[in-house]
Structures are given as C-alpha cells and as structure tokens.
Amino acid sequence: MNRPNAIRGFTLIELMIAVAIVGILVAVAVPAYQDSVRKARRGQAKADLVEIAQLAERFRSVNNTYVGFALPTGMNVSPRQGxxxxxxxxxxxTANTYTLTATPQGPQTEDTLCGTLGLNAAGVKSAATSDISRCW
Known part of the structure; x- marks a missing residue:
C-alpha cells in the first residue's frame, strides 16, 4: 500500500529504541562525568595542601619551629570560594613536624578511591586507601 498522501513519521517502536539508546548512553556517561568532577576537586585539595605546606616551611625558616603556625584565613577549606x-x-x-589533612565534605564523600588526603612535614603523602599512587 503505497499511498502518495500518507503522513510518514516514526513508529512507536522506533521511538522507544531511540529512548533506550539515549538511556544507555546517559547511564554510562553520567557516572564517568561525576568521577571526573570528583578527581578535579581532589586535585584542587592536593594543590591547597602543597601550598599550605610551603607556607609552613616559610614559617619554620623564619621561626625555626612549626609551633605557632596556623592556617591562613580562608585556607581551611578547598576550594576557597564557593x-x-x-x-x-x-x-x-611540634618543633620539627606537622600533618596536614584534607577531609572530604558533601558530595565529595562519595570519592571512595581516596577519602581523606594527608601531607606531613617530610613531604610524605597519605590517603585513606592503600593505593596512594592513584590519589596523589
């Protein structure tokens, strides 16, 4: 039946197949995107820890001790704004050592790969998991 004036369009089956394909793509893409966002936030926290460690070293070079060093205003959170x-x-x-920690908050607590990040005066990096190389 080839009707010249017939309206052509999508059938319900074709539409449902397209919706299913989009659903599968979203189911794969959203978790990958969220993982990338968590990784970027972790990178910012690591940069903040290193920056604070540099400030602590500068304090020690002047005072010959870490005692009395405090986090500068606004540097107790990462990122500093937002x-x-x-x-x-x-x-x-103590006079010769300190430990900096970055504890995840809010949606970042879903970052089960690394959890709490740490950095001490000797430059030793730590994470809540045993695979530190993936976190730092």
Whole structure:
C-alpha cells in the first residue's frame, strides 16, 4: 500500500529504541562525568595542601619551629570560594613536624578511591586507601 498522501513519521517502536539508546548512553556517561568532577576537586585539595605546606616551611625558616603556625584565613577549606568539598586542618604540630589533612565534605564523600588526603612535614603523602599512587 503505497499511498502518495500518507503522513510518514516514526513508529512507536522506533521511538522507544531511540529512548533506550539515549538511556544507555546517559547511564554510562553520567557516572564517568561525576568521577571526573570528583578527581578535579581532589586535585584542587592536593594543590591547597602543597601550598599550605610551603607556607609552613616559610614559617619554620623564619621561626625555626612549626609551633605557632596556623592556617591562613580562608585556607581551611578547598576550594576557597564557593561550595566546600574538603576541610583542611593541621595536626601533630611540634618543633620539627606537622600533618596536614584534607577531609572530604558533601558530595565529595562519595570519592571512595581516596577519602581523606594527608601531607606531613617530610613531604610524605597519605590517603585513606592503600593505593596512594592513584590519589596523589
């Protein structure tokens, strides 16, 4: 039946196939995107830890101790503006050592690959997981 004036369009089956394909692509793409976003936030936290470590070293070169070094105003969170994804703290402060930690907050807590990041005065990096090379 070839009707010259018949309206041509998509059948319901063709439309459902297209919707299924889009659904599959979204199911694959969204988690990959979210993982990339978490990795970028982790990179910012690592950069902030290294920057604070440099400030601590500068403090020690002047005062010959880490005692008394405090996180500069606004540097206790990462990123410094906008939504906080990591809280940064300094602990175990003595004359010769300290430990910086970046603890995930909010949606960043879903970053099960690394969790809490750490950096000490000797430059030793740590993470909540055993595979530090994937985190740092």
């Amino acid at each position: 939504t906080t994804y990591y809280n940064i703290a300094i602990a175990n402060q």
